[in-house]
């Protein structure tokens with residue numbers, strides 16, 4: 001597969017020169033590609049860390065809600081307790097006005113019933129106090145963990161942001177170098193090369209090593225190698241379409 005010749009077909013010397021320029025360009029583009037990939041990965045790592053941080057925050061919020069619910073339940077029961085205490089007071093007050101033993105005994109039974117209810121409520125209240133204490137311990141632990149997590153996240157963020165800045169700087173140096181090299185190439189060839197570059201993970205130009213394509217490692221037939229050696233055209237790999245060159249030419 002050869003790249004179509006233009007009207008003014010390239011001479012042997014210009015093909016060789018073109019190959020050298022393309023090799024220089026590919027070296028720059030390969031690095032730019034890697035920098036771009038790292039620049040994309042950095043924020044993704046941060047988003048992931050942020051997500052984990054938010055999940056921990058949500059867990060803390062859940063515990064705080066649980067604690068509130070326990071307090072509410074407990075307060076409700078404390079209200080019930082007051083009602084029972086009132087009831088006991090009232091029945092006690094009625095005792096002095098009772099005339100018959102039968103009525104008196106009945107009132108005492110009533111008081112005992114209310115007292116029994118009261119002690120059940122008291123037990124429940126104590127249980128809620130215990131439960132509240134346990135949840136409060138978990139909340140404190142979770143808060144401490146969250147604080148540490150936040151510090152870790154902020155540190156990580158700082159490191160990633162510094163590294164991104166560094167990468168941006170390096171990328172922009174390379175992009176300036178590229179601006180000097182790229183215009184020296186034939187426009188159509190450059191377009192073709194860039195199209196392959198985008199489709200093939202930043203690798204559009206590869207050497208033939210042994211009898212294999214340096215991009216996809218498939219066999220490059222002797223006849224194709226001869227075609228490259230003739231320096232009449234730019235030759236592409238039949239399998240991956242990357243542009244091929246020979247190490248000895250550069």
Ligand SMILES: [Zn+2]
Pocket residue numbers: 213214215216217218237238239240241242
């Ligand atoms: Zn290939």
